[in-house]
Amino acid sequence: MGLEAQLKSDGFITSTIDAVIAWSRKNSVWPMPMGISCCAIEMMAVADPKYDIARFGSEVMRFTPRQCDLMIVAGTVTYKMSHVVRKIYDQMPDPKWVIAMGACTSTGGIYRTYSVVQGIDQFLPVDIYLAGCPPRPDNLLHALIQIQKKIGKTKARDFQNKPLPELPVIQNN
Amino acid sequence: MEILKEKDVNTKILQALMDAESDVSVDDALENEMILNMGPQHPATHGVLRLLLRLDGETIVACVPELGYLHRGYEKLAENMTYYEFIPHTDRLDYLAPMSNNVAWVLAVEKLAGIEAPKRAQYIRMMVAELSRIASHLVAMGALSMDVGALTVFLWTLREREKILDIWDVLCGARFTNSYTRIGGVANDIQPEALAMIKDFIGQFEGSIDECERLVNSNKIFIERLDGIGVATKEQAIDFGFTGPNLRACGVEFDLRRATPYMFYNEMDFNIPVYTEGDSLARYFVRADEMRESSKIIKQILDKIPHGEILLNQPKKVLPKKTDVYSKMEELINDFMIVNFGINPPKGDIYSAIENPKGELGFYLVSEGEGIPWRCKIRSPSFVNLQSLPHLVKGHMISDVVAIIGSLDPIMGEADK
Amino acid sequence: MELQELIIQKLQKNFPDSFISSNVYMGDLSVKVDKKEIVKICTLLKEDSELLFILCEDVTAIDWSKRNNRFTVVYHIFSFKHNFRLRIKADVDESDCAIDTVSSVWKTANWEEREVYDMFGISFNNHPDLRRMYMPEDFEHYPLRKDFPLMGIPGSLSLPKK
Numbered sequence: 001m002g003l004e005a006q007l008k009s010d011g012f013i014t015s016t017i018d019a020v021i022a023w024s025r026k027n028s029v030w031p032m033p034m035g036i037s038c039c040a041i042e043m044m045a046v047a048d049p050k051y052d053i054a055r056f057g058s059e060v061m062r063f064t065p066r067q068c069d070l071m072i073v074a075g076t077v078t079y080k081m082s083h084v085v086r087k088i089y090d091q092m093p094d095p096k097w098v099i100a101m102g103a104c105t106s107t108g109g110i111y112r113t114y115s116v117v118q119g120i121d122q123f124l125p126v127d128i129y130l131a132g133c134p135p136r137p138d139n140l141l142h143a144l145i146q147i148q149k150k151i152g153k154t155k156a157r158d159f160q161n162k163p164l165p166e167l168p169v170i171q172n173n
Numbered sequence: 174m175e176i177l178k179e180k181d182v183n184t185k186i187l188q189a190l191m192d193a194e195s196d197v198s199v200d201d202a203l204e205n206e207m208i209l210n211m212g213p214q215h216p217a218t219h220g221v222l223r224l225l226l227r228l229d230g231e232t233i234v235a236c237v238p239e240l241g242y243l244h245r246g247y248e249k250l251a252e253n254m255t256y257y258e259f260i261p262h263t264d265r266l267d268y269l270a271p272m273s274n275n276v277a278w279v280l281a282v283e284k285l286a287g288i289e290a291p292k293r294a295q296y297i298r299m300m301v302a303e304l305s306r307i308a309s310h311l312v313a314m315g316a317l318s319m320d321v322g323a324l325t326v327f328l329w330t331l332r333e334r335e336k337i338l339d340i341w342d343v344l345c346g347a348r349f350t351n352s353y354t355r356i357g358g359v360a361n362d363i364q365p366e367a368l369a370m371i372k373d374f375i376g377q378f379e380g381s382i383d384e385c386e387r388l389v390n391s392n393k394i395f396i397e398r399l400d401g402i403g404v405a406t407k408e409q410a411i412d413f414g415f416t417g418p419n420l421r422a423c424g425v426e427f428d429l430r431r432a433t434p435y436m437f438y439n440e441m442d443f444n445i446p447v448y449t450e451g452d453s454l455a456r457y458f459v460r461a462d463e464m465r466e467s468s469k470i471i472k473q474i475l476d477k478i479p480h481g482e483i484l485l486n487q488p489k490k491v492l493p494k495k496t497d498v499y500s501k502m503e504e505l506i507n508d509f510m511i512v513n514f515g516i517n518p519p520k521g522d523i524y525s526a527i528e529n530p531k532g533e534l535g536f537y538l539v540s541e542g543e544g545i546p547w548r549c550k551i552r553s554p555s556f557v558n559l560q561s562l563p564h565l566v567k568g569h570m571i572s573d574v575v576a577i578i579g580s581l582d583p584i585m586g587e588a589d590k
Numbered sequence: 591m592e593l594q595e596l597i598i599q600k601l602q603k604n605f606p607d608s609f610i611s612s613n614v615y616m617g618d619l620s621v622k623v624d625k626k627e628i629v630k631i632c633t634l635l636k637e638d639s640e641l642l643f644i645l646c647e648d649v650t651a652i653d654w655s656k657r658n659n660r661f662t663v664v665y666h667i668f669s670f671k672h673n674f675r676l677r678i679k680a681d682v683d684e685s686d687c688a689i690d691t692v693s694s695v696w697k698t699a700n701w702e703e704r705e706v707y708d709m710f711g712i713s714f715n716n717h718p719d720l721r722r723m724y725m726p727e728d729f730e731h732y733p734l735r736k737d738f739p740l741m742g743i744p745g746s747l748s749l750p751k752k
Contacts, residue, residue: 086750113246114742241724414698
């Protein structure tokens with residue numbers, strides 16, 4: 001049974017490094033739960049025994065950006081918060097992906113007011129926009145599967161010759 | 174942890190932190206005090222609360238909370254929409270208990286417009302408000318346990334909470350943000366399946382809450398993390414404006430369901446759990462006891478719930494049923510008038526408050542006789558409860574801050590509005 | 591109701607100059623007072639042994655969008671003894687946009703007043719820590735004033751670079 005049973009006598013398989021990396025990367029997406037408001041509760045529900053995000057290899061919710069590949073922005077982003085979100089995004093190591101969870105994250109939603117950013121794509125590159133206010137947990141799982149599909153298609157040359165982002169250099173004294 | 178730059182913190186906030194008076198004395202005081210930034214992205218601040226802490230070693234000398242990272246402009250929004258349109262917005266105030274917020278809003282509008290919902294609707298509202306109290310306290314209990322290191326409790330209480338969300342799925346078609354109540358009644362009558370589900374849930378609830386409690390209540394680590402941490406005396410609690418479970422943990426027997434009875438709470442038989450210690454542990458126990466009282470109330474409601482209408486027959490104030498709108502001329506006109514011009518309550522102002530899971534949720538509404546409110550002020554319990562945080566954390570360790578915030582159970586959605 | 595008469599009587603007796611009017615609407619008693627003696631009035635209501643309004647529930651303001659007495663500051667206080675809620679109103683003019691703080695009477699009023707300052711621009715004299723509550727410190731406008739548009743003023747709040 002299992003993978004070993006499928007292998008021929010000495011246990012070799014031939015593949016490209018690209019395919020192996022993409023396959024392993026997509027099955028262990030570590031999310032950074034950027035829980036801001038209501039959607040954060042549904043994001044918590046995804047981790048609970050009923051929906052169980054562990055089935056998709058993403059149960060490792062890290063609260064530090066340094067260990068994450070996927071940022072789930074869950075909740076209304078205000079102008080005051082936007083600087084924080086951007087800062088945390090900048091701290092995540094490449095390659096990284098972003099899910100804009102919920103209507104107000106994607107477009108401002110029902111909050112057409114002075115303090116709410118009308119869509120986080122004004123300051124972040126977004127891979128998946130997720131509908132719903134808030135989206136049901138099944139919907140978030142669906143978004144995760146879509147992200148996995150996207151990651152599965154990445155090739156090494158997607159990352160080659162990529163210009164480094166200009167970041168403010170922090171000098172420790 | 175990184176070094177704070179000047180551009181990260183506004184100088185006024187830093188000044189407030191340095192000016193904050195403190196009577197904390199540390200035995201072997203360090204030469205330099207340290208300033209630590211906690212949040213707004215921190216797993217234990219329950220949302221986007223930011224704390225600036227002035228530390229001596231690990232002891233907190235002073236603390237300044239910084240709010241507004243989730244300020245969505247609710248009060249401005251309310252001034253720009255009709256009373257009906259604001260119902261979905263109340264869901265997202267205290268998003269752990271949307272149903273209670275719905276009930277609070279419609280009760281306020283009904284008081285302003287001088288109408289009263291039929292008896293059956295009021296009973297249904299009471300039932301959903303109590304269910305949402307259980308749902309909210311379950312998260313509070315689980316999150317507090319998770320903050321002090323017991324992850325299993327969180328998974329188990331969320332499992333119980335999912336059962337309530339399933340009930341709401343059947344009851345009103347949405348599992349999380351419900352918008353179930355309407356001015357003058359509720360959106361739809363309670364289905365027999367939903368009633369059966371509620372009966373099932375209440376039947377097994379006490380057993381499962383005992384199960385969750387057994388995990389931690391005799392755990393030495395859990396008790397010692399919370400016992401005597403973040404103490405507020407009776408006088409301080411009132412001075413800080415605590416309401417709800419936080420106030421009752423300080424020895425004040427005050428519950429709006431008893432003090433200013435609304436709906437039919439005066440016909441219900443329930444106790445108000447009161448603890449006198451005023452520490453984090455007492456706040457945790459009050460919530461656990463309150464869930465049992467809520468399930469007791471729901472049992473009584475299930476026995477007493479009367480038959481009859483669920484929507485008031487008052488064409489100028491209450492939206493008619495959709496089936497009538499599609500088949501009758503008069504109802505179509507009324508529907509058109511209410512949707513376009515609002516319910517136009519008479520000129521005046523009222524304050525109406527109910528006992529929400531977090532405390533007293535009040536709405537102060539000023540009407541100028543138009544379809545939209547002139548002013549809507551939301552008195553949110555989390556905002557007021559958070560105010561005591563600098564006092565409660567003073568002199569404790571950094572790790573206790575997490576426990577104190579968890580036991581206060583703030584929700585930034587309503588604290589920031 | 592006897593209690594309502596008692597409150598009005600006490601205020602009239604102790605502050606004949608500051609007490610303006612009272613009315614009852616939908617069972618809520620509200621009294622209108624002059625802003626000059628607001629701290630003394632609040633202290634009396636809190637400390638009088640027959641009243642004991644020890645819980646301050648809410649401090650807020652209303653913008654009437656008119657020339658004279660543009661703002662009204664509204665206090666909601668509660669007495670555990672009588673289970674009774676009282677509303678106090680005090681008018682504030684735009685030319686002298688300030689009122690004394692009651693945070694020395696009830697600590698709760700501290701943040702509530704900061705919120706009013708943030709949203710309406712009414713400043714509170716002798717307030718211990720008068721900063722903005724929700725909006726960033728460098729924000730220049732007062733959102734809940736009626737002349738502030740719902741969608742805000744473009745460029746008044748900054749976004750990070752993409």
